[in-house]
Amino acid sequence: MSFLELNNVTKSYGSNTVLRGINLHVEKHEVVCLIGASGCGKSTLLRTVNALEPINGGDIRLEDDVVSGEGVNVNALRQKVGIVFQSFNLFPHMTVLQNVTLSPVKVLGIAKVEAEERAMALLTRVGLDHKAAAFPDQLSGGQQQRVAIVRALAMNPEVLLLDEITSALDPELVAEVLNIVRELAQEGLTILMATHEMSFAREVSNRVAFLHEGRVLEIGEPEQIFGNPQEERTQEFLQKIVAAGRL
Template identity: 60%
Template sequence: MNDDRDNALLSLVDVVKIYGTHQVLNHINLDVPQHHVITLIGASGSGKSTLLRCINGLEDIQGGEVRYAGEVISGEGVDRVAICRKIGMVFQSFNLFPHMTVLKNCMLAPVRAQLFTRGEAEHRARELLQRVGLAEKADAYPDQLSGGQQQRVAIARALVMEPEVLLLDEVTSALDPELVGEVLDLIRSLADRGMTMVLTTHEMAFAQQISDTICFMHKGIILEKGRPEDIFERPREAATQAFVRRFVQAGAH
C-alpha cells in the first residue's frame, strides 16, 4: 500500500466531506498512478462528482488530505491557481463563455494565470483545437456549435493549461445520444496518449474499455475497486452486483 502511494501522482488519504449534517464522503482512500485512467461508477448521490470537486479544490474537505506528487494540495493556504495548472477539470455543463469565441475561451485561463503570453496561448489553443477536430471553429461562438462540439472545446480549454491530471465529470450526460460518441472518442485518444485521468460516467461499456481501475462508490465510500473485468464480471459486493446487473439488463433491451 505504501509503495502504491509513494508511486502515485495523485492520492486521497482519509478524505471526508460533510454538507451540514450529511457526510458525503466517508474516509476515501485512492491512489492514482501516472498515465492511469480511473473511473468512478455508482448511483447518483454516491459521492462521485463531489470527490472530483474535492480533488480539484472546488470543495473544501473536512478531514484527510489530497496529495499531488507527494505534496498536500488541500486545506488552508493552498494556491488554487497552481492546483488548476496541475489538475484540469471538465464538467457536464460546458461552462463556455457565450460572449467569447472558441479561441478566446481556450486562451483566457492561461493568459490570466500568466502561464503563457497571449501569443503562446493562442498558438497552444489553436494546436489543441486542431487535435480535437475543431480548428475551423476557432472564430465561432459557443451557440454556433453542437453540444458535442462545445464539450470538445471544453476539453481543449482544460488541456491548454497543460495539466498532469484531467478530471472529467459526466462529460456526456448533457449530450444528445448521437453526439456522445465523438466526445468518448476524444477521451479515448487522450488515454492512448498517456493522460492521467479520473472520470465519472454512466457509459459502462466505455468505462470497461478505457479504465485501468474501476471504483464503485456507494453511500460515500469506495465499496469496491478493481480491474474492469473484476468489477463487471466478478463483483464481490451485493450493491456492486445489483448496480452492474441493472446496466446489463438495460443493455439487453
C-alpha cells in the first residue's frame, strides 16, 4: 500500500478521453515529477487527486482511504491535499496576509491571531514578510507564486500538488520559485508536480513519470528516465527537449 495511489483512473470530457487508466503510486516523503507534451493529461491528473475534477473510473486512495467518487468529503480531502496552479489565483481584493490566512481561519477554524503568526512565519521563510500588507497587483509574478505556495502550505497539507507553477513566469523569476520547492522536497513533504523544467525534475525528484496520450508510458528514477529511457516515445520527447537546450 502506497501513501497516494491512483488505480486505473479514467477521465473523459464527453467523447474526449483525457486519462486512460492511470496507475501511479506515490510514497510518503517522495517527490514525483510528471513530464510530457502539452495535452498529455498532467494537469488533469493533478486536478483529480484533490477532486477538482471527478473521475469516470478507477479510484484514488490516500493512506488507503478512497478519496474519489460519490460521498467523498471534498473539504476534508483538500485540507490534506494542497494545490498550486500555474496562474496564481490570489484574491485581488485581499492583502497577502489575508490571502494566506483565509482558509486556515474559515476551514480549519484556527484563531485569527494564530493563523497570522503562522502566515508571517511562512512569508518570512520565502522572503516576503515585508509584503504582508501588499495586494497581489503590487507583487511580481515570482512573488505572487511564492504567496500561492505559502497559501497552500498554511493548510499544513500532507501532499502538495504543483501544476506547472513556473510556466507563467519570466525566466529570471523561475529560480526563486523552484528554490522554495527544492527546500520543501528536502524537508520531506510529499510532492506530485507537473513540470516543463526538466533539469529541475532530474535534480529534485525521486521518480519521474512520462505521460503520453493520457497514460503513464514510463516511470522510473530520474537518471533512468533522462539517461536511458526505454520507450520510443519517451526517447523522442527527450531528444526534442535536449535539442531545445532545456536539459
